[in-house]
Amino acid sequence: MKPVPRWLSLPGRGRAAPWLAGGLLAAFALGVLAPGLRLADALDDANAAERALADRAREPAALQASLVLARDRLDTFAYVDGPLGDVRRSVASLDALLGQLKDDGAVSGVLASHPARAIDPPALAELGAAWQRYRKTLAPLLAAHPLPYTESETRGSELNDAGRALHEALSVAAGAGRSQNEALGRAITHLAADVDRHSARLSRTLRYLMLGALAGAILLAAGLGLLIAARLRQARRLADVERQTAAILRTVRExxxxxxxxxxxxxxxxxxxxxxxxxxxxxxxxxxxxxxxxxxxxxxxxxxxxxxxxxxxxxxxxxxxxxxxxxxxxxxxxxxxxxxxxxxxxxxxxxxxxxxxxxxxxxxxxxVSQRVALAREIATLREQSQAQAETLFGVVHLDPAQMRSFLGESAVTLKMINAILREPARDSAAFRRKVENILRQVHTLKGEAAALGLGTVESRAHAFEAELKDVESRREIGGSDFLPLVVRLDELLGHLNSLDGLVGRVAEPAHGDAPGETIPSVEPASLPPLPLLLGNLSDTVARRQHKDVHLATTGLETVPPELIQPVKNISVQLVRNAIVHGIEAPEARLACGKAATGQVHVEFQRDAGGNCRLQITDDGAGLSVVAIRAAAVSRGLVSEDEAAALEPRGIYGLLFRPGFSTLAEADEDGGRGVGMSVVAEQVRTLRGRVAVASSDGQYTRFTITLPAGQSGRQANAA
Amino acid sequence: MAAAPLKLLIVDDSNIIRRRIARSPAVDRLAVVGAAANGVEAIELCRATNPDLVTMDLTMPEMDGVACVEKLVAMKPDILILVVSALSDKATAVEAIRRGANGFLCKPFTDRQLDEALAELLAGH
Missing domain, CATH: 3.30.450.20 (PAS domain)
Structure with a gap:
């Protein structure tokens, strides 16, 4: 048997069975009862008829006896009315019987429905004739008659004329009776036997019917029994299913x-x-x-x-x-x-x-809370181990000096941030300045980490930056908003320290440096070569942005030591911007007839007088005045009217405002609106100038000129 | 499907993903008949090349994937569309399926995942 053939429905089979059983029962009852009742009725009738016939079988003998008795009474001058009355009754009875037989050959109701087939008509006719002959002799006795005796004193009692006539009639009738009576009696007995046979037939039929009914009833009972058993089995199975379902539903953890x-x-x-x-x-x-x-x-x-x-x-x-x-x-x-x-x-x-x-x-x-928590824990552990692996990799593959310089610089940056955090501030504006200041520092750190391929540092700096942006976006900033920032700072600091520990373990013995120094001091000489650093950065950012970029540098090895730091900071930001905002996706480049690979060129020149010029050029889409204006307005840096009034030069100026970005969503590579303000601040510190040139769809060029003799200031500031 | 290989149209705004799919061994049995970078291009290419299968990115310029799915299904009701999208796009993916796309593959994917997704797409029809 299939489990559940149709969706949630009880098996349809057997639903008609009760009806079928009921119908069978009714048909059976009708089939047995109707003929049974009819048979019983017929039998009843047959019995009555048999009784009647048995009664009349004695009638001819009784008639004869009455005739003889009447004559005897007459002989002794006794009272004859009694026997004569009996004679009349017997005649009437036999008349009725014979009349019926003659009329329709039937006796009572039974023979009406079952004509007396056993009695052959000639015999019946003979019987009728015999009776008629007999009855003629009886006729004179049936009429009323006067007193048959005469009383006289002389002769005593003697028969009178009527008496003699009566006597004569009685003698004739008795004589006829003797010859006819036997035939009459035989005929009636014969008839009675007939009815008896009929009744026996009826009884037999009834018996067969009863036997048939009994067999039928047994079959029906057996059928019903099977049906009920099947129903019970089904009910038990359903109850089982229900119990098991309930057990499952009660126990299952899902x-x-x-x-x-x-x-x-x-x-x-x-x-x-x-x-x-x-x-x-x-x-x-x-x-x-x-x-x-x-x-x-x-x-x-x-x-x-x-x-x-x-x-x-x-x-x-x-x-x-x-x-x-x-x-x-x-x-x-x-x-x-x-x-x-x-x-x-x-x-x-x-x-x-x-x-x-x-x-x-x-x-x-x-x-799945536990599973998810576990998965997160594993992810954290994996990140940690990845961080270590990355660091080891970095330590092995990068110049150790590069790592040390980065770590030293970062330590300084974090110290600065810590100092900024501690600075007292009273109003919201002061707090906001603090946040903006920290934002720039963290952004720079992030860029450098990215350039070195230190993903774990970069992601932490990114998280810190996101937190800062969140604080910055609030209308009112208070001291309590800084609490989560401290947590982030701690996290970053902790991570950098652990990196430092690793670098110390792996790198220092190889170089024979003094151990125990946690964060080495910043030394210009230990800065990584700029072309390598920018190349790394370019590759990382291009990969993330799904772009093909080739970075070329010229003259970077001639950067005086005191300018290495600011030149690096400026070029990191501008190279990143060139790739994110300037260089188009390869297919877009192909579409407008350019090579799929974008070119970014960083060029450093120093003239005899010590004036320096840093130029970063990309062959990307160029600066879109429209997009810059729209972004500045949407970020609330200028009003729509102010923006509309600005000339292209002024529009480019918007780029350097803190908070400017054309990207709607911030990611590791941009969108926070920090980068260009970092450039602006560096240039301002060095009293330099920034010039922007761009042609739509052709190129963008940032030219930074730094006057001679400003490097000292920068060194002091750091 | 005996003689001619089924025709595949690739729709994605990223060149890298387009190349990634076109060069995957998963599509060896198919004939790549075109690659579109946005919905409008996809509609034009569909009209021109009459593809049997389409891999469909959801976030694209010009016409996004959901609208494009709807148009493609209206143009060619028996077309099989595999949505290829990031997991964070699940809501959009559900929407695309509702409009008549037939499968979903999560970015980033391996060749094997692409192969399985395409096989399942074909098996179901």
């Missing part, structure tokens, strides 16, 4: 429930649902209402669309699984004390089909 096409949760669900969703009213609830209080509005919207997709037959199971938005979904519950408790639930959807149609959705829900 939340299990069905969703009906109406979107409602079915009446039956596993008990763990109550615990998973912290509510008891799940049966009959809309799935949407179950989710709404615990997931975000976005997730809910996607989930609703997803469930809609599930109801369409054509989507396949694997596809369903791959786009399920409720996989490891974060949910939050009221914990009863005003807070929210966050967990992760995994919803798995299976379509329950009825033929081709999707009849319901089976949903299983698992609490």
């Amino acid at each position: 939340g299990l429930f069905l969703v009906e096409p109406s979107g409602r949760i079915g009446a039956v669900h596993s008990e763990s649902m109550t615990k998973l969703f912290q509510r008891g009213d799940i049966a009959g609830l809309m799935l949407t209402d179950l989710l709404r209080p615990i997931v975000s509005a976005d997730t809910l919207g996607t989930a609703e669309k997803f469930v809609e997709v599930l109801w369409t037959e054509r989507t396949r199971e694997n596809l369903v699984r791959s786009i399920n938005p409720l996989q490891e979904v974060e949910v939050s519950f009221d914990n009863g004390t005003g807070g929210r408790e966050t967990r992760h639930l995994d919803f798995d959807f299976h379509r329950v089909r009825d033929g081709e149609q999707v009849a319901a959705l089976l949903v299983s829900v698992t609490d």
Whole structure:
């Protein structure tokens, strides 16, 4: 037997069986009872007829006796009215019988329906004739007669004329009776035997009918018994199924429930649902209402669309699984004390089909909070080990001096940030300046980390930067907003220290440096060669931006030591900007007839008088006046009217304002609106100037001129 | 499907992804008939090359993937569309499936994942 042939419906087979049994029973009752009753009736009639015939069989003898008695009484002058009355009654009775036989050959009701087939008509006719002859002799006796005696004193009692006539008639009748009576009696007995045979036939038929009925009843009872047994078995099986289902639903750890096409949760669900969703009213609830209080509005919207997709037959199971938005979904519950408790639930959807149609959705829900937590822990550990590996790699493959210089510089930067954080501030504007200041420092650090391929440092700096941007975006900034910043700073500092430890372990013995010094002091000589640093940066950023870039440098080895730091800071920002904003994607370049690989050129020149010029050129899309204006307005740096009034020169100036960016979303490579303000500040510190030249679709060139003799200032400032 | 290989159209605004799919061994059995960088191009190429299969990015300039899926399905109801998109785009992916796309492949993907996704797309139809 198949488990459940159709969706949730009881087996249809056997549903007609009770009707069939009832019909059979009724047909059986009618088939047995109707002829049975008819037979019983007929038998009753036959019995009555038999009785009547038996009574009349004695009638001729009785008649004869009455005749003889009447004559004897007459002889002794006794009273004759009694015997004569008997004679009349007997004649009337036989008249009636014979009349009936003659008229229609039937006796009472039985013979009416069963004509006396056994009596042959000639015999009946003979009987009739014999009776008629006999009856003629009886006729004179039937009329009333005067007193048959005469009383006289002389002669005593003697028969008078009437008496003699009566005597004569009696003698004639008795004589006829003697000759006819036997035939009459025989005929009647014969008739009686006939009826008796008929009645015996009826009894036999009734007996057969009863036997048949008994057999039928036994068969019917057996059939009913089988049917009831089958029903009981089915009921037991259903009860078993129900008990097992209940046991499963009670015990299973997953939340299990069905969703009906109406979107409602079915009446039956596993008990763990109550615990998973912290509510008891799940049966009959809309799935949407179950989710709404615990997931975000976005997730809910996607989930609703997803469930809609599930109801369409054509989507396949694997596809369903791959786009399920409720996989490891974060949910939050009221914990009863005003807070929210966050967990992760995994919803798995299976379509329950009825033929081709999707009849319901089976949903299983698992609490995967531990798994997710574990996965995160593993990810953190992996990142840590990756950080170590990266560092080791860096230490082995990069110039150790480069690493040391980076770490030293970073230490200085972090010290500066710490100092900025400690600076007293009273109003929101002062706090804001502090934030902007820190932002620039962190941004620079991030750029350098990226250039060295130190992803773990870069991602931490990026997180720190995001936090800073978040604070900066607030309308009012207060001291308490700085608390999370301190945490980030600590994190970054801790990470840099651990890197330093690694570098110390791996690199120092090889170079024979003095151990124990945690962060080496900054020495210009230990700075990495600029071309290498910028090359690294270019490769990293280009890869992330999916662009093909070739970086060329000229004259960077002639940068005087005191200018290495600012030249590096400026070129890191501008090279990054050139790749992110200037160079187009390879296909776009091909589309407008350029080589797929973009060119970025960094050139440093120093004239005899000590004036320096740094030029960063890219052959990208050029600066878009329109885009810069729009971005500056949307970021609230200038009003729309102010922007419209600006000339191209003024527009380019907007680039250097803190907070400017044309990117809507910030990532590791840009969008925070910090980079150009770093350039501007460096140039300002060195009393230099920045010139911007650009042609739409052709190139962008930043030219930074630094007057002689300013390097000392820079060195002091650092 | 005996003689002629099925025709594949690649739609993605990233050159790298387009090349990635076109050069993957997963599409060896297919004939790559075109690569479009946005929805508008995809519609034109579909009209010109009448592909059987399409790999579809969702976030593109000009016309996004969801709108493009809808147009392609309207043009050619038996077309098989594999949405290739980042996991963070799940909401959009669901929307694309709702409009008639047939499969989903999460970026980044391996050759094997691409192969399986295409095989499943073809197996289901």
